[in-house]
Amino acid sequence: MADISALPGFYRIAEADPERRAVIDADGTVTTFGELLARVNQVSHGLRARGLTSGDVVAGVLPNSLDAVVMLMATGQVGLYYVPVNWHLTEAEIAYILADCDAKVVVADHDHPVPGALTGTAGLAEGQPVTAPCDRSAGAVMWYTSGTTGFPKGVQRPLSGAEPEAAIPLVAWFVGEVCDLRPGDEVHLVTSPMYHSAPCAHTMFALHLGHTLVIAPRFEPAVVLELIEKHRVTNAMMVPTMFHRMLRLPAEVRDSYDVSSLRQVIHTGAACPVAVKQQIMDWWGPVLYEYYGSTESTIAFSVKPHDWLKHPGTVGRPAPGFEARILDADGEEVPAGEPGMISIKSGLGRFTYRKDPAKTASSMRGDWYTPGDIGFMDKDGFLFLCDRRTDLIISGGVNIYPAEIEAALLEHPAVADVAVIGVPDEEWGHSVVALVQPGPGPRPTVEELLEHLGPRLARFKHPRVIEFRDELPRTPTGKLSRSRVREGYLSG
Structure with missing residues (x-):
């Protein structure tokens, strides 16, 4: 394999090392970086042929699959917003999101048809050149919030207008600082739906670092352990309930799988009980990396395994480029150890809720964003979560x-x-x-x-x-x- 350590992201890696394995789909089909780039370029051309220009929106109602990966990377090089839609939603819920985001093209799959949507990426790719489109610029993913306190809203950030490769060195540095992920011959296991922000982001991180994606057909403890052993998986993104389910396997079943290849298992999405996390590290070794954030704030706090073992229960210190405060009901900062509302200031720039300036304004105090969680920071600056304000x-x-x-x-x-x-x-x-x-x-x-x-x-x-x-x-x-x-x- 070529040395890809200095190459800025997926597109350049695919040009330099086209035979490198990019995706092992749920059915075992292998797609190389070169093959993936060819389809990505065709779909990028196909979207432009349908009249889409920078700032327009494309939506995908797609389960984890090669098509879902193609849509991420194709929109990401022609200045489009991509909205991954939860295919478990009802027809009315999906229709609401598609209307709210003003999607000009919608792609779905055979098993989850959507009125007016294209079926898969083949139609967009057909007859289009495999060469890179001209005037490339970075797109962005616009995830929709869960909507637990009302209708879901798209979290939108301004497009840079720069070529896709411009931001990759900073992204690579950030995930390296937070998760110890580096460019190279690594293998990333996709265990969660890519319509959620963290699994989707880690899919992109993996490709931009030259890693191979292994897509699990579903989360079943034994299936995931089998994939880790078979493909020598080195990193994965999981949520705490997955750990809990794996720990429920009989000891003789757990011990029958070789998980020694794992180096980074990143978890987020919910508080992980201390006992559960400790048991997983007793089993897998000190490989659990945790971060806390939200669709709006991205990765705001992070903690590596050895720091967590010294501060059990923490979700970490502020990530590079972030500041944090704990505030009381009056907006005043509270002393260390006292619970209050978590408030975050990001160096990534501000976001807006699409078509909802009032919601955007209500979630901010100047440059500070409040995700709605209660927690406290100890004297060393490590954050401990208490709960959601709504819970x-x-x-x-x-x-x-x-x-x-x-x-x-x-x-x-x-x-x-x-x-x-x-x-x-x-x-x-x-x-x-x-x-x-x-x-x-x-x-x-x-x-x-x-x-x-x-x-x-x-x-x-x-x-x-x-x-x-x-x-x-x-x-x-x-x-x-x-x-x-x-x-x-x-x-x-």
């Missing part, structure tokens, strides 16, 4: 954080999953309810679970009600959907 339970005037209770319950060997919510209470304002999904084997009793919590949590944090559920609702990326849990519980 905070106030009972008897005391703040109670569901994530803390969930982490403690997940340490019980008979608990597979848990959701803690606050429900209205005439006397206390809210009371704590835990909905527990048992693991295989004998179901624990309520008394056993409360006894388990005894040495771990103050009594006022103990759930007043514990009920059992066969399954708890989660998003495709593994985030617990507390809103659906709460709605289901209250309606029942």
Whole structure:
């Protein structure tokens, strides 16, 4: 293979080393960098042939696949915004996003047809040249927020107008500083849907660093472990519920897979219980890199394995180019160790919510963005999350954080999953309810679970009600959907 360490990103790497493996799709099909670049160039030409110019929007309703990768990289070199759409949404929800973003071209796949959409990238590529388009300029991905507090909105950043290669050295330096990822002959495992920001961003990072993408057909613990062993995966992006599910495999199954190739497993998306993260590192070694941020703020805090082991539970210090403050209800900074609203200032420049200046303004205090999370920073500047502001339970005037209770319950060997919510209470304002999904084997009793919590949590944090559920609702990326849990519980 060619030395690609000094080449600025995917397009230049593909020209210099066309036989390098770029994508191993879910069905095992291998696509080289040269083959991928040829299809990317054809689709870029195809989009321009349909009249799209810089600043226009293209949407993809695509599961993880070669087509999804092609759309990312094709729009990324001709100055277009690309909106990856969650194909699990209803037809009405998808239609809302497509209308809101003003998509001029929509690409879907055979299994998830969308009215008026092209099926796959073949139609865009057909008859188009494989050479690079002229007047290349960087595009951007416009992800839509989850919409937990209203209709989802696109998070939009201005286009630079520069060629795609201009920003790659800075991007490569940043992910190197945060995650120790470097250009070279590495293998990245895609485990989560690319319509979410972190999995999508890491897909692009991997290609710009010359890594090979391995696309998992779905997240199943044994399937993922098999792919790691088979392809000698060196890095991956995961969410904490994946760790939890893998730890539930019998010890003899876990031990049957060789995961020694792993060097960086980056996780984000939800708070990871300390016990779960420690068990994964006992199994895989000190390879877990964590960062905290959002679609709006990107990677705002990060922590490497050895720093986390010294500060268990932290999500890290501010990433390069970021500043952070913890504020009280009046917007005043609080002392170290005291919880408050997390506020972030980014060196990446400001974002806007597409077509919603009021929402943009309400989320900002000058140059500072508030993601809506509660946390505290210790004296060394390490951030510890408490919970989402919207999930905070106030009972008897005391703040109670569901994530803390969930982490403690997940340490019980008979608990597979848990959701803690606050429900209205005439006397206390809210009371704590835990909905527990048992693991295989004998179901624990309520008394056993409360006894388990005894040495771990103050009594006022103990759930007043514990009920059992066969399954708890989660998003495709593994985030617990507390809103659906709460709605289901209250309606029942």
